[in-house]
Amino acid sequence: MMDEIFYEMFEQMPRQGPGKAEYTKRALSCCDIPDYPQILDIGCGTGAQTLSLAENTNGLITAVDNYGPFLRELRKKAKRSVIHKKIQTLQSDMNRLSLKQKFDLIWCEGAIYIIGFNKGLREFKKLLKPGGFMAVTEVAWIKANPPREAVVYWEKEYPAITDTSGNINFIREAGYELVHHFIMPQDAWDEFYAALKDIATQMQEKYKDNKEAQKIIDYAVKEIEAYKKFGAFYGYVFFVMKN
Numbered sequence: 001m002m003d004e005i006f007y008e009m010f011e012q013m014p015r016q017g018p019g020k021a022e023y024t025k026r027a028l029s030c031c032d033i034p035d036y037p038q039i040l041d042i043g044c045g046t047g048a049q050t051l052s053l054a055e056n057t058n059g060l061i062t063a064v065d066n067y068g069p070f071l072r073e074l075r076k077k078a079k080r081s082v083i084h085k086k087i088q089t090l091q092s093d094m095n096r097l098s099l100k101q102k103f104d105l106i107w108c109e110g111a112i113y114i115i116g117f118n119k120g121l122r123e124f125k126k127l128l129k130p131g132g133f134m135a136v137t138e139v140a141w142i143k144a145n146p147p148r149e150a151v152v153y154w155e156k157e158y159p160a161i162t163d164t165s166g167n168i169n170f171i172r173e174a175g176y177e178l179v180h181h182f183i184m185p186q187d188a189w190d191e192f193y194a195a196l197k198d199i200a201t202q203m204q205e206k207y208k209d210n211k212e213a214q215k216i217i218d219y220a221v222k223e224i225e226a227y228k229k230f231g232a233f234y235g236y237v238f239f240v241m242k243n
């Protein structure tokens, strides 16, 4: 039941994490990839960034997620234009990717935290060609001295959170060259949370007599409120690196 409610909420969203086509494009412009690159998009969700990658490269994209209905939705969206020929989907756990080929570009927006930033850097590297590029977003402290309440919130949500320089150290220690990094501007969060708030409000009404469902919906609402209060101290950072 808990999972069903969670997925019902996120299936309706244009994307499943903060982001924007403009920022995907900005990170992509830092990747010096071949004309017809092989691309792996890990934790693609319903494919907001997959579609941007397809529109802005001549590549063949393998879009991976462990939740089948997200991949179905991605295929449906891609079918509306010729870009569907550039996208293939793969339902798989990112912790157990058994792909034989290596890629020119690995993309992972809002999902490397699932395997863990440091572990993901090392595991995904095995799937990257020498000289290949990887772009990921990771939530990080972007301002010093966050309030105690914010620290407590993140200790519970994602204890591995660090600051940008901590993440850059992980990138270098894993053997990559850091090509570029930037903090995802606030509009990416504002749009994401505006959509989430609308859906949460509708679902609060729909599930008003269902305590289990209310717990999941409240959790989303708390996340939005936390960002309103402490969002100046944390953000998603886009890291572009070279193997």
Ligand SMILES: C[S@@+](CC[C@H](N)C(=O)[O-])C[C@H]1O[C@@H](n2cnc3c(N)ncnc32)[C@H](O)[C@@H]1O
Pocket (backbone or CB within 6 Å): 015, 016, 017, 018, 019, 042, 043, 044, 045, 046, 047, 048, 049, 064, 065, 066, 067, 070, 092, 093, 094, 095, 108, 109, 110, 111, 114
């Ligand atoms: C925060 S969402 C980001 C989705 C998308 N990249 C975006 O930015 O809109 C994380 C995604 O990772 C997927 N996911 C969660 N656990 C996973 C796993 N173990 N293996 C592969 N994908 C996973 C979820 O289904 C979800 O689509």
